[in-house]
Amino acid sequence: MAQRLSVVATRRLPAPVEARLAELFDLRLPDEDRPTTRDDLLRAVADADVVVTTITDKVDAAVLARAGDRLKLIAHYGAGVDNIDVESARRRGILVSNTPGVTTDDTADMAIALMMAVTRRIPEGLSVMQQGAWEGWGPTAFLGRRMTGLRLGILGMGRIGQAIARRARAFGMEVHYHNRTRLRPATEEGLSATYHDSLDRMLARMDIVSVNCPHTPGTFHLLNARRLKLLKPGAVVINTSRGQVIDENALARGLESGEIAGAGLDVFENGVEINPRLRDLPNVVLLPHMGSATIEGRIEMGEKVILNIKTFADGHRPPDLVVPGLT
Structure with a gap:
């Protein structure tokens, strides 16, 4: 034998x-x-x-x-x-x-979950309830954004990006994307997705940006300080791919100043060493790399x-x- x-x-x-x-x-x-x-x-x-x-x-x-x-x-x-x-x-x-x-579907589900958590301020509501601090319903309490009609910009339209696009369409979101290569027309049509050959132009128009590209030398800090400043003040950043794609210090500055409305992160630039500036912000949802879990x-x-x-x-x-x- x-x-x-x-x-x-x-x-x-x-x-x-x-x-x-x-x-x-x-x-x-x-x-x-x-x-x-x-x-x-x-x-x-x-x-x-x-x-x-x-x-x-x-x-x-x-x-x-x-x-x-x-x-x-x-x-x-x-x-x-x-x-x-x-x-x-x-x-x-x-x-x-x-x-x-x-884990395409699992990660896509988590990306959508993070979008909802941030835009609807779910962790803030959960925290109030767990602390026993809720004083009752109010007309202006915990106001978030309606998902329907929001523009979603997907950075990286591979398997996971496309799975997110299909889910986003079910929520009535507008799907936009930037990718190294453009999808075939039939695929693009099936996803109702609009292609942007310029990442900068796409970022400036989006309500939510979802990072779904791999970490390579070419994508390191692809969302750097300059590009993050292109985002609208009400924009949200979601990352379920690789932390190194985003300059976390620049992201933290934008979140602290209100130039960026919120972020949902399942991956981090320095692995388990979470940037303390991100951990302390109420408009940030942090998860321990649960996308495929x-x-x-x-x-x-x-x-x-x-x-x-x-x-x-x-x-x-x-x-x-x-x-x-x-x-």
């Missing part, structure tokens, strides 16, 4: 996923679920055939330089791979796979990881192979 692949997972995964991995491979899991330390990661890449990584693992060139000869596949548990140096992995003969398309989504992510590893073990190209330069 052929020796089973040695698979190291850097984080604990949903129980059904762990059980299936253990059936198929020689699986090693951490004793407890916590962010992996660099030493943990170095040990994982040193003696495994496959490492299952997550977004909390920074697999840079220095880590890959310490990889053992056995490591041939990094099966990433997630869609975005900006935490992995895919090009360095390729040069060392290490494949990288991911789990695209699984559904039972169904996380199990489906695991199933994709298993399929990628099993296909590789059988001598074939993983179906979700990440190609350098195309991420």
Whole structure:
């Protein structure tokens, strides 16, 4: 019998996923679920055939330089791979796979939830109720914005951006978008979406801006201080993609001054180190990267990881192979 692949997972995964991995491979899991330390990661890449990584693992060139000869596949548990140096992995003969398309609906749902939370001031109302401070209904209390008729500008019209557009249309919102490439006319028509080749012009007209593009060198601080100043005073910024796309200090300044009406953020520029200026603002809703946090989504992510590893073990190209330069 052929020796089973040695698979190291850097984080604990949903129980059904762990059980299936253990059936198929020689699986090693951490004793407890916590962010992996660099030493943990170095040990994982040193003696495994496959490492299952997550977004909390920074697999840079220095880590890959310490990889053992056995490591041939990094099966990433997630869609975005900006935490992995895919090009360095390729040069060392290490494949990288991911789990695209699984959490599209979950993340789109969360983006809409954040839009409603901010525009309808739901957290403020919740806080008053939890503190027992509600004094009764008032004609001008907790006034927000009606979603119907608002202009939504989507920055990045991939799978998630399009899923948000479909949901926004159900709320009666106007859908606008800026993307690296324009959608096909039939797709655009189906989404009732208006394309803007100029991001600046789109930003100046929107009531809500939803960030849905990946983090790349080209999108780092794409919403910088200059662009954030283009927003209307009543505009809201939503980010369920990557925190590095927004200059958080510039966003905080705009929110503090009233130049930006509110923000709903599920991701942050410095990971778990949340900008204290954002945390203290009443017009900001902060979530702990919950966009993909559904039972169904996380199990489906695991199933994709298993399929990628099993296909590789059988001598074939993983179906979700990440190609350098195309991420």
